[in-house]
Amino acid sequence: MLLIGPPGSGKGTQASRLKQWLGIPAVSTGEMFRLEIEKKTELGLEAEKVISQGRLVDDLLVQKMLETRLSDPDCRRGFLLDGYPRTVAQAVFLSQFLAKTGRPEPLVLHIDVPADLLIQRMSARRSCPLCGRIYNLLNSAPSKADLCDDDGSMLLHREDDRGEVIRERLEAYETWTRPVVEHYAGGSYYKINGNRAPAEVFASIVESVNIHRVQLQTK
Secondary structure, eight states: OEEEOOTTSSHHHHHHHHHHHHTOOEEOHHHHHHHHHHHTOHHHHHHHHHHHTTOOOOHHHHHHHHHHHHTSGGGTTOOEEESOOOSHHHHHHHHHHHHHTTOOOOOEEEEEOOHHHHHHHHHTEEEOTTTOOEEETTTBOOSSTTBOTTTOOBOBOOGGGSHHHHHHHHHHIIIIIHHHHHHHTTSSEEEEEOSSOHHHHHHHHHHHHHHHHHHHHHO
16 A cells, blocks of 8 residues: 655555554655664665765665665564655555565545645644654644643744745655656545545545445455
8 A cells, every 4th residue: 555645645644543553654755765774784774874975765765775674574464554655666666566476556635735734734843852743833732832742842943844845845745746646547546635634534535445345356
């Protein structure tokens, strides 16, 4: 199962809910990097070196990590990829990997949100540097301005949640990842309206997954 959407679309929230509902791991490239680096594997050390130099991890290294992660026992019953693939080249690799390991083509859930709303959402995000809790001044503001409800820490406005950086991230998504959506549009693809409360978005995701299950059973 693939969860695709622009920055700020709520993929992380929905990935967490899907993980609990289906009992499958939610895998992201960030998680893969952290695990490999923490375990000090050969792949982890290579990734750490690249990241420490401020360079982007190339597709080949990401592919090796993905093959390793998806071969773990907890992925045997299925898995959710959060934010991967980001390019058509990665999508082609994933299809080849799934075919090689005897798995079907993925169910693709595309959370779609208008760009202007994404900018509003992300600009209003604040995070606690101590506990990591995320707030949004539009719909989930802290009880006291600029202070975390849990530990009282001063909330941070991250650099990548500021106007110009947000626009750059959205432009990168349109350039590199929008073609991925088009790549999958002819298969088991469901477009989800992300311009709603998280619970409503999740309800639509559940409906799409159940429709997909019925289709598989009737084949």
